Amino acid sequence: MSIHFKQRALVAACVASFAASPALAQTEINVVGFGAGFAWADLFGATGAEKTQKLLDFEKEHDIVVNMEFADEDVARQKVLLDLVNGTGDYDLVMLGSDGAVQTFSAAGYLEALGPYLETAPDLFDPAKVYPPFLEANTVAGELYALPYYSFGAGAVYRKDLFDKYGISEFPKTTEEMATALQTLKDGFAADGITDVYPLTMRGAPGEEPSLDLNGFVYAYAGYPAWFEGGPTTPEEIKASKAQPIFTGDFKEGFSTFVNWSREYGPPGIAGHTWVDMMNLYAQGKAAILFPSAINAFAGIPSSEVPEVKEFSAFAPSPAGPSGKVVQSFWTFSVGVSAFSKNKQEAYEVLAFLTSEDVMRDFAEVIGWPYTTYPSIMHSPTLTDKWPTEMLDQIEASFYDADPHYFPYIPELTEFMDHIGTAASSAISGAQTIDEALDELQSWATERMDRAGYYK
Template sequence: MKRRQLLALTIALSASAALPAFAQDAAKPYAGTTLAVLMEGHPTTDGIQALLPEFTKETGIEVNLEVVPESDITAKELLEFSSGSGRYDVVQNNIIFIPGFVKAGYIDPLDDFATKFPKDYDKTDFVPGYLDTNIIDGKLYGLPVYGESTFLMYRKDLFEQYGITPPKTFDEVAAAAKTVKEKSDGKTVGITMRGAQGIQNVYVWAGWLWGYGGEFISKDGKSALGSDEAAKSLDAFGDVLRNYGPVGVANFGWEENHTLFQQGKAGMTMDATVNGAFNEDPSVSSVVGKVGYVPVPAQSDKLKGGSSSLAVHSLYVTSASKQKEAAWLFSAWATAKEQQIKSFGIAPNSGVTSQGAMNSDEFNKRYGAFKEAMLASIAKGNPQYLPTVQAANEIINNAGIAVSKVLAGTATAKDALAEANMANDEALAR
């Protein structure tokens, strides 16, 4: 069954899966073990960090959790892996890096652990499409700790006030952004998106790239960023942010972007579905109940369902770990339904990977305002929204430089992408 077919099954979520039973052996065979874990700064991580004392109480395993920004984690992991430091037992990252990690021998398959510890791993509870992305050549390499798609978020109150229809194309996004900025006399920016160089700006621009009919890599394995479609998408992305976006947007990462929108200072944003949890959290947001959600638009007629992404971030047991069974137990515990449900009360976390958690009363109560749009985006999400090849990190970095040049106005989209295209072909040929 294809990934998108599997994703479609997530609409019929089931809450019947049994909770994993951790540390039922009173002997606690791994008591006294200390794990070094590296994770991204994210609401999911906040929840896990707060619940760590429960894991230690149940297993006797201590966890030293190091948290770094998503934009820094890949470079840090590659440095540690290549140096052979053996510093971490468990690391987290986007599934786009799995092929490279597997080929280089940085992470271990998990199938034997899943078989040895069946009570601690409920395969049937994971959203199928999320788990499926962690399988390489028939082997399971990661457990999905959070998943998300992307959607367009817009201020329903402003759209109604100014007579704007929710956009279905990027031309309509630009028109809506222009209207909001002009009719608010510049008090509200038309749109905000991530502009910071690297994974931040590429993550969001990728929706525009696919939405214009472009792609990162062609079917023959060559870089496709030199195409007319890619140039048109980056021209449009750059124009809308320069003309209708906030001051300093070229430095906006995920946090700056969602904060500006939830403060009521932007008419639209395009970002991860997890952002909906922040929009609807009255403790941090001034736009609760005022936001509409739709899948990312598409300019190309070929993409009727929009151009939303499918992103999955997983936990991996490193090959260098000297305590792999304990590392597996932590990974299984951190991704289990019971921890995911508990996380709702700790941090805004709608990016759960458990079907039971996603179908719980608590999830529906907190995130019902955008759940339908989130599931629609996930069901049609593109798992290739970022390149899933060994050279993914280089490709993303090169593309990020091109996006930054266009936002800064120092190069045209065509010239900036031509340079990135050449660099990416070199990376793919290695």
């Protein structure tokens, strides 16, 4: 047998062996979140379980399989918590929020800092193209821990026809003017015998639900994040000055206004209302103003069956409190890389894709809200063909006017948000007076901070 024949036979055998062997396994990246049919409908379809060609093309190009697990919001949050606390790493990417999860989980070492990864997939995600406050909201102690998907700033949506009917010429620019307008609407509804429309819809359910907006009131009235003496917002600042909680101090005026407005001008049952109730009440034409998380009105307007809601809804910037600072409401629906992921680089590539300009443009097309994380989308026909330019400019200004850190970024933030919201709900319902609710909150906060070692 010639040497050439032997070589050809060896090559043929190798080729046959390679062809018979299984293909190299693709890296699987597991994601957990909520909002099937809403979040990433352009990638996972209306049911959350139908991969679109766009996603399949990404998987093929990057040799990655993306496994998305959707659940109800509370269930998804519990799955994230359990996976991170136990360090199992079942989920490579976890859905978070800039109102507690990012701060708490990053401090615990459960999230991967994203700084080292940002330059590894510039074709997918370029932070320079995103509104800076949305990245700032996900930054703790100088480190970026999550990327924003949908996000919003403060503002109000109101019924201009009702304002005109009762002689309110423009939306209030201050909280003092706002109180006057609310009373005018209440009196007008009463005089006309209207019993099923209310001046205001906000959220007051127990737990963390009201805290995002309530703390915005506190900020506007006090002029700073008034949780601790002197207004420190980081653990280092609190420890350095041994700043004690002040929930019965400068925190009180904003808290009281939120509670009193809910009681006086909100609908029955507001002490149990979530953002969904806000959305539905406005969409049903049962509220003249939705405030300060205006995005919840835009979620309801498209499905409203009330012609006046569709025709006369207008956006207005958030009013300023006595301090001159505007009432805040700022949040990002964020996604981070688990510190326990075994495939962090691939996980980041998927994250970069999920929050990319291209994917966010599709989200804006599907959902149609006048909100996006990218200026290029805000000023493109994707949104300018749907909404007035003046409105888009005002909403964009609310992003830049925001102080994402209008509450302290501490590891205990999730617990604090839960207790603050529950205190507000209790006071709104009348189960406690404002003073009783704040005294209890003050006592809990002092003990919690002491137990955490802030005052050693």
